Amino acid sequence: MIIHVENPIVEVHDLTVSYNSKPVLWNVDFTLPVGQMIGIIGPNGAGKSTLLKSLMDLVPTSSGFIKLFNDDLDKVRHKISYVPQRESVDWDFPASVMDVALMGRYKPKNIFGRFTKEDKEIAADCLKRVNMLDYANRQISQLSGGQQQRAFLARALAQQADLYLMDEPFAGVDAATEKSIVDLFLSMKKEGKTILVVHHDLQSAIDYFNWVLLINTRLVASGPVKEVFTTELLQETYGGQLTLLSKIGDLIKEKQFPMREQ
Amino acid sequence: MNEHLNILDFILLREANVRYVVLGTMLLSVASSVIGCFALLRKRALVVDSISHSVLPGICLGFILSGTKDPLFLIVGAVITGWLSVYFIDIITRYSKIKADTAIGLNLSLFFAIGVLLLTVIQNSGNPNQAGLSDYLFGKAAAIVLSDLYVFGSLAVIIILAVVVFFKQFTLVSFDLHFAKTIGLPIKFYEFLLSILTVIAVAIGIQTVGVVLMAAMLITPAATAKYWTNDLRKMVVIAAVIGALSGVVGVFISYLFANMPTGPWIVLIFSMVAVFSIVFAPEKGIFAKYFRQKKNKKKMLEDNILKAFYKLGEHDGDFFKKRSAEELIMARKFKRSLLLKGLRSLRKLNLLTKVNDSFVLSRDGMAAGARITKIHRLWEIYLTKYLRVADDHVHDDAETIEHIITPDLEKRLEDLLQYPQEDPHNKQIPY
Numbered sequence: 001m002i003i004h005v006e007n008p009i010v011e012v013h014d015l016t017v018s019y020n021s022k023p024v025l026w027n028v029d030f031t032l033p034v035g036q037m038i039g040i041i042g043p044n045g046a047g048k049s050t051l052l053k054s055l056m057d058l059v060p061t062s063s064g065f066i067k068l069f070n071d072d073l074d075k076v077r078h079k080i081s082y083v084p085q086r087e088s089v090d091w092d093f094p095a096s097v098m099d100v101a102l103m104g105r106y107k108p109k110n111i112f113g114r115f116t117k118e119d120k121e122i123a124a125d126c127l128k129r130v131n132m133l134d135y136a137n138r139q140i141s142q143l144s145g146g147q148q149q150r151a152f153l154a155r156a157l158a159q160q161a162d163l164y165l166m167d168e169p170f171a172g173v174d175a176a177t178e179k180s181i182v183d184l185f186l187s188m189k190k191e192g193k194t195i196l197v198v199h200h201d202l203q204s205a206i207d208y209f210n211w212v213l214l215i216n217t218r219l220v221a222s223g224p225v226k227e228v229f230t231t232e233l234l235q236e237t238y239g240g241q242l243t244l245l246s247k248i249g250d251l252i253k254e255k256q257f258p259m260r261e262q
Numbered sequence: 263m264n265e266h267l268n269i270l271d272f273i274l275l276r277e278a279n280v281r282y283v284v285l286g287t288m289l290l291s292v293a294s295s296v297i298g299c300f301a302l303l304r305k306r307a308l309v310v311d312s313i314s315h316s317v318l319p320g321i322c323l324g325f326i327l328s329g330t331k332d333p334l335f336l337i338v339g340a341v342i343t344g345w346l347s348v349y350f351i352d353i354i355t356r357y358s359k360i361k362a363d364t365a366i367g368l369n370l371s372l373f374f375a376i377g378v379l380l381l382t383v384i385q386n387s388g389n390p391n392q393a394g395l396s397d398y399l400f401g402k403a404a405a406i407v408l409s410d411l412y413v414f415g416s417l418a419v420i421i422i423l424a425v426v427v428f429f430k431q432f433t434l435v436s437f438d439l440h441f442a443k444t445i446g447l448p449i450k451f452y453e454f455l456l457s458i459l460t461v462i463a464v465a466i467g468i469q470t471v472g473v474v475l476m477a478a479m480l481i482t483p484a485a486t487a488k489y490w491t492n493d494l495r496k497m498v499v500i501a502a503v504i505g506a507l508s509g510v511v512g513v514f515i516s517y518l519f520a521n522m523p524t525g526p527w528i529v530l531i532f533s534m535v536a537v538f539s540i541v542f543a544p545e546k547g548i549f550a551k552y553f554r555q556k557k558n559k560k561k562m563l564e565d566n567i568l569k570a571f572y573k574l575g576e577h578d579g580d581f582f583k584k585r586s587a588e589e590l591i592m593a594r595k596f597k598r599s600l601l602l603k604g605l606r607s608l609r610k611l612n613l614l615t616k617v618n619d620s621f622v623l624s625r626d627g628m629a630a631g632a633r634i635t636k637i638h639r640l641w642e643i644y645l646t647k648y649l650r651v652a653d654d655h656v657h658d659d660a661e662t663i664e665h666i667i668t669p670d671l672e673k674r675l676e677d678l679l680q681y682p683q684e685d686p687h688n689k690q691i692p693y
Contacts (some may be wrong), residue, residue: 074446084441096493108445111431115692155441
């Protein structure tokens with residue numbers, strides 16, 4: 001069940017992505033509404049993070065196209081903020097929490113520009129919003145998992161984007177931090193922001209999101225959470241009904257076939 | 263006599279030649295240390311080693327094709343083969359099943375083997391210009407002349423300037439490449455820039471340090487500097503200072519003794535600074551860690567003695583009674599030597615006084631003993647009540663926690679438990 005929307009903020013057409021020639025996303029096709037809190041749900045290895053990365057052109061796609069704000073990514077980058085998985089960086093890097101938040105104020109066009117007083121104020125405000133202002137001068141290697149995640153969120157807030165792509169923001173954070181992050185997302189939604197979150201806990205997904213993408217290599221469903229969270233669709237996402245598809249995927253890798261004829 | 267003259271010559275930079283050598287080495291060391299910080303943070307230390315071995319065939323080819331030891335030709339050759347090795351590592355890891363560390367190992371030995379072969383060919387060729395070419399293996403700073411300085415020095419300055427200008431971009435690319443790409447930074451360009459600057463830094467070090475040891479010039483100062491700071495800006499500056507000073511000292515030593523290669527000396531001095539930092543750096547050093555542990559042990563001992571005094575006082579109904587060491591050992595199994603040491607430090611803190619061979623708590627000492635006892639008992643309640651730990655299992659845990667809890671946490675614990683009167687073992691909680 002894939003529900004399409006008018007004037008989507010994200011539009012994905014026939015997207016196929018492969019790693020080492022094994023397809024991890026297969027013919028994915030959906031549209032997403034503006035101003036919602038959207039969850040990307042699916043089992044491990046279903047291609048959730050890959051989907052987020054392909055939206056930001058971080059992985060090569062085999063086929064299909066993507067439109068954001070009905071435009072090409074390069075024209076709307078300043079309206080999008082991407083928050084990678086916390087483990088994707090080395091936290092033993094010599095930088096303070098403030099340094100990380102300030103990275104959100106970085107403008108690629110302004111090559112030689114220094115951070116202005118305004119940049120620093122915005123970064124400090126964002127740290128305050130995630131309750132990290134007291135830690136502004138702390139070295140990032142001394143942070144707990146939840147604090148690292150909040151430092152990343154402060155950086156994202158500092159970008160002042162309209163669309164936020166979050167890769168597993170709740171992974172490895174404590175319950176109190178998870179609650180505060182959810183509250184933050186809700187207040188961002190109130191400001192009209194669209195938040196796309198990779199998440200793997202079904203239980204909390206019902207409470208957190210009002211629109212959900214169910215994926216397991218292929219897109220199982222896309223729609224309002226109440227319509228999508230049916231036993232049937234969830235079983236289809238998490239159950240073992242995709243054996244044929246995964247068999248063919250393995251075969252493609254084995255024979256080194258291209259995903260599309262050139 | 264002659265040697266003293268040499269030292270003075272060097273220190274006073276009396277000879278033009280010495281000035282070139284010192285200036286050249288300083289510029290080179292600063293440039294390689296600065297760019298090395300980014301190589302280190304991007305986890306490219308081994309790639310640097312591969313580059314430094316791979317510039318040798320380039321130097322030899324530069325010599326063979328030009329027939330001279332003109333530094334410009336040699337550097338161009340060095341940069342080309344150094345860059346090729348970076349490129350090969352990239353290609354091999356991307357298109358084959360070979361992992362990065364293996365690819366680096368393969369490259370390093372292959373390029374170096376070719377380099378040594380070419381060097382042998384040149385040495386056997388009878389070309390009179392080839393004398394001294396083998397110095398490029400381990401470096402000979404004393405051989406730097408003005409024309410070398412112009413070439414090496416200006417390249418070093420270019421590297422330093424590039425790092426200053428692109429500092430923010432390099433930081434972003436080194437910390438979070440994906441994020442850098444999503445905000446539209448041309449990461450391919452900056453990665454290329456970092457790689458080519460690294461290759462150039464290696465190439466300009468060939469005369470002073472030699473190709474074999476050049477990797478240390480980039481990596482050791484950076485790794486050492488990281489021990490002294492948590493700020494990348496400061497780390498780069500510290501690495502540059504360490505690089506410059508060690509470089510000059512190394513050159514000085516090799517200048518004093520005839521036929522001493524410069525590279526090994528510089529690397530030795532770097533390594534000494536590194537070992538010193540690993541041991542003595544504040545916060546991150548081994549010594550600081552040891553000192554912290556020792557301080558913790560001391561606090562635990564003091565707390566335990568005060569608690570023993572309190573326990574005895576509770577038993578007798580008199581907290582200010584004189585206690586002998588034996589009595590305290592009866593109350594809690596202290597090691598005698600440790601107990602006496604702890605009693606001495608508590609006296610210095612005015613928490614107790616010595617009367618003949620016995621000890622008496624002061625008012626502050628009694629309050630401190632009561633506080634530790636209180637925290638211990640509150641924690642036991644917390645464990646039984648909130649964590650549902652059986653009450654005969656809580657004592658050992660409380661023994662540790664009582665030393666850690668800060669006044670802030672103490673207050674929160676009191677508020678949470680609402681000032682209970684007795685602990686799980688029916689002992690009074692002192693407030």
